Amino acid sequence: ADALVTQKAKALAAEMATAISPILGIEASTLSARLSRFDRRDVLLKRGLTPIEAETLRSIRRELTSKYHPLRGALWPDEEPHRFYPGLHQAASIIGIVGHNGVGVAGLERTSDRILRGEIHKYVLFRDRKGRQVTPDMPTAAPGNTLVLTLDRQIQHFTETALDTTMEATGAEAAWAVVMDVQTGEVLALANRPSQNPNDTTTLKMAAFKNRAALDAYEPGSVFKPFIAAAALEEGLVDIDTFIDCENGTWA
Numbered sequence: 001a002d003a004l005v006t007q008k009a010k011a012l013a014a015e016m017a018t019a020i021s022p023i024l025g026i027e028a029s030t031l032s033a034r035l036s037r038f039d040r041r042d043v044l045l046k047r048g049l050t051p052i053e054a055e056t057l058r059s060i061r062r063e064l065t066s067k068y069h070p071l072r073g074a075l076w077p078d079e080e081p082h083r084f085y086p087g088l089h090q091a092a093s094i095i096g097i098v099g100h101n102g103v104g105v106a107g108l109e110r111t112s113d114r115i116l117r118g119e120i121h122k123y124v125l126f127r128d129r130k131g132r133q134v135t136p137d138m139p140t141a142a143p144g145n146t147l148v149l150t151l152d153r154q155i156q157h158f159t160e161t162a163l164d165t166t167m168e169a170t171g172a173e174a175a176w177a178v179v180m181d182v183q184t185g186e187v188l189a190l191a192n193r194p195s196q197n198p199n200d201t202t203t204l205k206m207a208a209f210k211n212r213a214a215l216d217a218y219e220p221g222s223v224f225k226p227f228i229a230a231a232a233l234e235e236g237l238v239d240i241d242t243f244i245d246c247e248n249g250t251w252a
Contacts, residue, residue, distance in 0.1 A: 024049075093195060117144050125138075163175050
């Protein structure tokens with residue numbers, strides 16, 4: 001919004017604040033104060049509007065413009081790039097999320113931010129009195145790189161569905177699962193619960209992006225059995241046909 005224009009029509013500025021308050025979910029008094037600032041021309045009222053909300057604001061502007069013509073340029077929605085995650089909540093703890101400024105704040109979006117971002121150059125263009133460019137050509141910034149994961153979308157989907165079923169059946173506070181290719185060691189699926197849809201920024205909770213499978217500590221238990229069996233085979237103490245009496249799991 002242009003605060004300079006709304007200052008010249010304070011009554012209409014208050015009317016505008018009242019009209020757009022329900023759409024933005026901000027108190028009319030707060031909006032009126034922002035629209036009355038004398039030290040700014042561009043005043044950000046709210047980010048992340050839906051297309052329907054933006055069109056409603058345009059309708060309100062047209063209505064107010066009929067009362068005071070300069071208000072035509074006093075309120076406008078501004079488009080900005082927005083990251084969309086087609087997988088929604090799937091693998092959200094791995095992929096992570098970016099903030100409104102495009103900087104990664106969780107997951108691979110954060111740890112690989114420099115790889116994905118590419119170069120940024122600040123360029124100031126100078127011209128002479130006849131409008132001719134007198135500065136060097138604009139430098140070319142290298143684009144960001146592509147990061148390819150070993151995750152299999154179908155396996156990831158089935159893994160997350162299984163976790164949802166387990167969470168519902170047990171009432172657990174958290175759960176996680178990892179699926180790996182035993183031949184290559186590639187991670188085919190890594191799921192965590194709770195999770196969150198990174199596209200829904202209205203109820204965003206950063207705790208839901210914690211990668212519990214990688215960060216939480218837990219007793220290893222039976223995962224050591226393959227290493228013990230491998231060591232026994234390597235030392236020649238047993239072979240693949242050796243029978244081992246585990247006493248039905250009762251020995252301690």
